[in-house]
Amino acid sequence: MPLIKKIQSSISLKLFLAFFIIVFLSLLSLLVTINSLSKTSDAQYRLTQEALPLLRTSNAFSLSLFEYLALLEQITTNQNANATFSERLQAREDKIQTNLEALQEITPKELDVTPIIKPLEDIINSSSQLQSLIIIDRASIRSTTNQHVSNIRENITDIRKKIRRHQIIAASTTQEKPSFIAPIEDNLLRLDEIISQYTQAQFLDLDEVKYLESRYTIAIRNITQQLTQIKDSELREDIALATNQLFIQITDKEGFFECLVRLNENINSINSIIQKNKNSEQTVNLILGQLLEKVGERTNSQLNNFTHIINSNIQLVIGIMIIIVTLTVLIIHSYVIPKITRRLQRLTDDTNHIASGDYDRIIDISGNDEIAQMAKALDGFKYDLIAKNKSDKIVIDKQTRLRNIINNAVDGLITIDNQGIVESFNPACEKIFGYSAQEVIGNNINLLMPTLYKAEHDTYLNNYLSTGKKKIIGIGREVKGRRKNGEIFPMDLSISEIDIDGSIIFSGIVRDITTRKQTESDREKLIDKLVNSNNELERFAFVCSHDLQEPLRMIRSFSEKLQNYMGHEFEKDEKTKKYFHFITEGASRAQQLIADILSYSSIDNDMQALETVNCEELILAVKENMQLYLEEKQGNITFDPLPYIEGNKTQLFQLFQNLINNGMKYQSSDNTPLVHIQALDQGSYWQFSITDNGIGMEERHHKKIFDVFKRLHRKNQFAGTGVGLSICKKIVERHSGDIWVSSEKGKGSTFYFTITKNIRGEDNDS
Amino acid sequence: MTVNARLAEILLVEDNEGDIELTKEAFEEAKFRNNLHIAQDGEEALDFLFKRNGYEDALTPDIVLLDLNLPATDGREVLEIIKADKHLKRTPVIVLTSSQADKDIIGSYDLHANCYIVKPVDAVKFMDVVQHVENFWVDIVCLPNQNK
Structure with missing residues (x-):
């Protein structure tokens, strides 16, 4: 039986009834609460209606009072208070009156507004006093003071003028400058300063006034003292008169400094009135505030009554609710939950x-x-x-491995979408291009291309996407890239297209080949250079050899002719004989050298003629060439079975001949020369050896003997030019082989050389 | 001055017989008495200098005229060996050769050759140069006497 039904059947009808009653009761109490709530809001509305206008009126009253006071304060700072001012003041006073009446009318009867009337009256009464202080008293004091100032200045100027005039006359009659002038002028300047202090400040406090007065008196006394020094009686009288005038300005009734003191008193009384007014305003505002507070309290106490009723109702509802919930929980807990x-x-x-x-x-x-x-x-x-x-783990493992591979790849790996926007950029790429992955991802791939290629690339991509024509995809190509620092560099780029869930992305593998290209180009240049110099050298050797033969032939022929011509005479003189010997000997040596050089340098030129050569035949031919020599020396040439090899027959013949010849030649005179030739199959090449029983050589010469013109013996011991082995070396190298010697002094020598079997293949490779 | 009293001992190291002949004649005509020894290759020169292989009685030469291109042990090696020897290094070595290559000139001086002379092509000049060498190195220069 389904669970829900079990629960339903386990709740009895009685319980259900009790439940119903409780719900009914709670609804009832809810109604009571709602009713009292509506009553409260009614009362609240009423109270608001009563309090608001009062608040508004009291604000208006405060404002008008403030405005009145502001206007009053204005005249204390404004020097030009006039008749229109009192009119404006009157208007504001009227406004206060109107607002006061409105306030009295609106205030509830049980609240008293009268306390504010007393301070208000104080303020208004003070205004006439303030006006008289400012407009009448201060103006009259200022005008008297200013009169004094102008008088004092006039007198000062008068004295100065007179002194100056006297000074000019004195100067014209070449008298010295009178001693009284400087002190009098100093003191006049002091008086000037004292006056300026007032005109600049307009108001001085009592201490300052006293100080200035004492300085003024001292200055006048100083001037009077100087009077005795003046010799010109007319001038003395004039200055004494003016100084007296200066003195009168302060000793007179209502003198200059007395005026300053009165001005001070005037300002002090104005300030005290203003202060009094401010206090009165505060009192008014305080009373108004208390008034409003009382109204607020009344409203609050009424509201509290209602709130109390509501609270008790809400408590009732909550109590009933708690009972319902507890009952429900008890039922469920005892019947259903345990199971x-x-x-x-x-x-x-x-x-x-x-x-x-x-x-x-x-x-x-x-x-x-x-x-x-x-x-x-x-x-x-x-x-x-x-x-x-299980499958997730496999996928994650694979992804991790793949990411590791990509991140650690030496080659750069970039992927772009079909708009050319970079989606990934591995660390190798960062290294190659100098951009960080963040800088590139989300940008167009043409950021990494030289300007020249940018437009081309977009065309590529669009062409491919619309026509499917591949220019680079699937194939590697050498292109140019652009680093962050703007450097353009060659790179290998291979691009492949990947279809991931129907969206196409392209992945590119990038390899920086700057170094490789540089090396390649360096090598090509070097090879070019070498080929050139080699060609030139060969040409030079060839030309030289041919042209040199000519003069040498001349030397030889004509020295022989000369010898014949001298005949008997020649035979007589030893020295002549010797000299002729050197001439013909030198010439024939030169001819031999040239012939050898020619033969050495021509080796390169006939490598075209490759053919299969029977080595045994070659040896036999060599042997035949040397037949006479062999008979004379009792020598012999022997060989083991020899192979057929690929090569240039003429050169191979020369190679064998030179080596066999050497074996026969470098012998001590009492020895029977023997030369033996062997060939050893070494897989890809043949290794030949030519062994003799000759004089041998020290190990230190083993390498040098293959150098051109290098000889180990004197010409009178063994003739030769030192080219033979160089020719051998060159021939062997042309056949992709090596040549070396193994020998010991006095124990014969064995020359080895190798010949590659597949020489044609080698040739193709190189 | 020291040499004047006695024969100047000169060693010529030269493989070319024509040059040997010319040098010989030049020294024969010289105003100072001299004793010209000839070695035709590097080995022979060293044997002479180190008094071995048949040269046990040889005198240490006052000067050596040395060709560079010799069979087997060439002049450069001979020069190096002479200048590496505690006593022989005092003997002036005059390189007399047909090579004009910078490599040889600088190389010889690097090996402390005392002077380097290129063999003149014509015979008159050759004789002239050899006589100048003799004048300078035998007459003017003060040489160490190593045969006391």
Whole structure:
């Protein structure tokens, strides 16, 4: 039986009735609460209606009072207070009156407004006093003071003028500058300063006034003292008169400094009135504030009454609700939960275990109800999870490996979408291009191309996407890249197209080949240079040899002719004979040298004629050439079976001949020369050896003997030019082989050389 | 001055017989008495200098005239060996050769040759040069006497 039905049937009808009654009661109490709430809001509205106008009126009153006071204060700072001012003041006073009346009318009867009238009257009464102080008193004091100032200045100027005039006259009559002038002028300057202090400040406090007065008196006394020094009686009288005038300005009734003191008193009384007014304003505002507070309190106490009623109703409702909930919980707990909780707990535990990855957990799937169905579903889910986890792990492993491969690749790897926007950029790329991955990803790939290629690339991509025509995809190509620092460099680029879930991306492998290109070009240049110089050298040797033969022939022929011509005479003189010997000897040596050089330098030129050569035949031919020599020396040439080899027959003949010849030649005179030739199959090449029983050589000469013109013996010991072995070496090298010697002094020598079997293949490769 | 009293001992190391002849004649005509020894290759020169292989009685030469291109042990090696020897290195070595290559000139001086002379092509000049060499190295220069 399904679980829900079990629960339904287990709740009895009685319980259901009780439940119904409780719900009814709670609804009732809710209604009461709502009713009292609406009453409260009514009362609130009423109170607001009463309080607001009062607030507004009291504000208006405060404002008008403030404005009145502001105007009053203005005249204390404004020097030009006039008649229109009192009119404006009157207007503001009227406004205060109107606002006061409105306030009295609107204030509830039980609240008293009268306390504000007294301070208000004080303020208004003060205004006339303030006006008289400022407009009448201060103006008259200032005008008297200013009169004094102008008088004083006039007198000062007068004295100065007179002194100056006297000074000019004195100067014209070449008298010295009178001693009284400087002190008088100094003191006049002092007086000037004292006056300026007032005119600049307009107001001085009492201490300053006293100080200035004393300085003024001292200055006048100083001037008077100087009067005795003046010799010119007219001038003396004039200055005395003016100085007296200066003195009168301060000793007079209402003198200059007395005026300053009165000005001071005037300002002090104005300030005290203003201060008094401010206090009165504060008192007014305080009373108004208390008034408003009282109104607020009244409103609040009324509201509190209502709130109290509402609160008690709400408490009732909450109490009923709590009872309902408790009952419901009790019913469920005692009838249903014990059965279900255990299995639910178990299922929750199972779920938690599986969620935390414990797939070994065995789930209880017994039963037939919803919990059992949930358990079965969870069980199925568990097996799905196990399977999925396995495949996820494989995918993640593969991804990690792939990422590692890409990140550590030596070659740069870039992927772009079909718009050319870079999607990935591996560390090798960062190294090659100098950009970090962040800088490139999301940008167009043409950031990495020289300007010249940019447009071309977009055309490429569009062409390919629309026509499918491949220009670079699938094939490697050498292109130019652009580094962050702007440097253009050659690179190998291979691009492949990848279709991922229907969207096409391109991946490019980039290899910086700057160094390789540089090396290649360096090598090519070097090879070119070498080929050139080699060609030139050969040409030179060839030309030289041919042209040199000519003069040498001349020397030889004509020295022989001369010898014949001298005949008997020649035979008589030893020295002549010797000299002729050197001439013919030198010439024939030169001819021999040239012939050898020619033969050496011509080796390169006939490598075209490759053919199969029978080595045994070659040796026999050499032997035949040397027949006479062999008979004379009792020598012999022997050989083991020799192979057929690929090569230039003429050169190979020369090679064998030179080596065999050497073996025969470098012998001590009492020895029977023997030369033996062998060939050894070394797989890809043949190794030949020519062994003699001759004089041999020290090891230190083993390398040098293959150098051109290098000889180990004197010409009178063994003739020769030192070219023979160089020719051998060159021939062997032309056949891709090596040549070397193994020998010991006095124990004969064995010359080895190798000849590559597949010389044509070698040739093609090189 | 020291040499004047006695025969100047001169060693010529030269393989070319024509040059040997010319040098010989030049020294025969010289105003100072001299004793010209000839070695035709490097080995012979060294034997002479180190008094071995048949030269046990040889005198240490006052000057050596040395050709560079010799069979087997060439002049450069001979020069190196002379200048590496504690006593022989005092003997002036005059390189007399047909090579005008910078490599040889600089190489010889690097090996402490005392002077380097290129053999003049014509015979008159050759004789002239040899006589100048003799004048300078035998008459003017003060040489160490190593045969006391």
